[in-house]
Amino acid sequence: xxxITQSPKYLFRKEGQNVTLSCEQNLNHDAMYWYRQDPGQGLxxxxxxxxxxxxxxxxxxxxxxxxxxxxxxxxxxxxxxxKNPTAFYLCASSNIPGSYNEQFFGPGTRLTVL
Amino acid sequence: GQQVxxxxxxxxxxxxxxxxxxxxxxxxxxxxxxxxxxxxxxxxFLIQLVKSGxxxxxxxxxxxxxxxxxxxxxxxxxxxxTDVGTYFCAGSRSQGNLIFGKxxxxxxxx
Numbered sequence: 001x002x003x004i005t006q007s008p009k010y011l012f013r014k015e016g017q018n019v020t021l022s023c024e025q026n027l028n029h030d031a032m033y034w035y036r037q038d039p040g041q042g043l044x045x046x047x048x049x050x051x052x053x054x055x056x057x058x059x060x061x062x063x064x065x066x067x068x069x070x071x072x073x074x075x076x077x078x079x080x081x082x083k084n085p086t087a088f089y090l091c092a093s094s095n096i097p098g099s100y101n102e103q104f105f106g107p108g109t110r111l112t113v114l
Numbered sequence: 115g116q117q118v119x120x121x122x123x124x125x126x127x128x129x130x131x132x133x134x135x136x137x138x139x140x141x142x143x144x145x146x147x148x149x150x151x152x153x154x155x156x157x158x159f160l161i162q163l164v165k166s167g168x169x170x171x172x173x174x175x176x177x178x179x180x181x182x183x184x185x186x187x188x189x190x191x192x193x194x195x196t197d198v199g200t201y202f203c204a205g206s207r208s209q210g211n212l213i214f215g216k217x218x219x220x221x222x223x224x
Contacts, residue, residue: 035214040123042202042214043157058211090156099206100145100164105156 003027004106006091011111013085021076021109023091029104031097032074036060037088037108046089049074050097078111085113118143118205120215128223133190135218137203144208146179146186151217152199160188160201193222 004025013019025032031050035043045058049068063082068074074093078085090108094101119138127133137146145164149157161170163179163186170177176189186205190197200219204212 040216042118042120042216043204044214045211048211099147099210099212100162102147102159102162103157103212105158108156 004091004093004104006089006106006109008109009107011109013111013113015113016080018080019078019085019111021078021089021091021111023074023076023106025072025074025091025093025104025106027093027095027104028071029093029095030071031094031101032068033092033094033103034058034064034066034074034076035090035092037090043090046076048097085111087111118203118213118215120203120218122218123216124219124221126221126223127193129195130192133193133197133220135188135201135203135220137186137188137205137215139184139205141207142183143205144183144210146203146205147212148177148186148188149202149204149214150199151202155199157202190220193220195222195224198222 007022033048034046044060046064047066049055052071055066055068065077088110091106092103094103147162148160151157161177167181168179174191178187200217202217204214206212
């Protein structure tokens, strides 16, 4: 059963702590993406990766970091430098990089910073 | 930076009424995609439009891409309660990443 998994579904952290969100895909997709969704807002791109060991900043990368050591995994770290980290985080993948390709989304992680 | 504007932000309809959401860009888009996000869920791809003036249909859903490739619309005929959710358009310029609109949240009263 192919797809994208994100864990955990809900995450609570204290202010000032770094937290890492997991994203795993078994679709054999080259490209992976991280988006942030706030109420009433669209999806904003944080980071994306077109190939293993390579990633690029999106529109709102400040306060976040990523790694892409394996094709199937693209974890996102929300650092203490992110001023407003409480949000719904969505991971996505596409078969090949580029905007012409359908993106498949994971179920998301809802992060709350107390 | 490039923006994709989507209106309306909310739409409440009676079941059986039609629904339309509009997407506009100040710059020419290479393509546009539409996604649906059910309440509590994640976005799911519906369709992609690439050609100027393109029209595609999926059962009760009709998607259009403007002649100038700067606007798009999604029209649902005779809404059903299963249509509830937020509909997002996402466009890009050539070689760029997708830029998502803020979405239109549709509620359907039975």
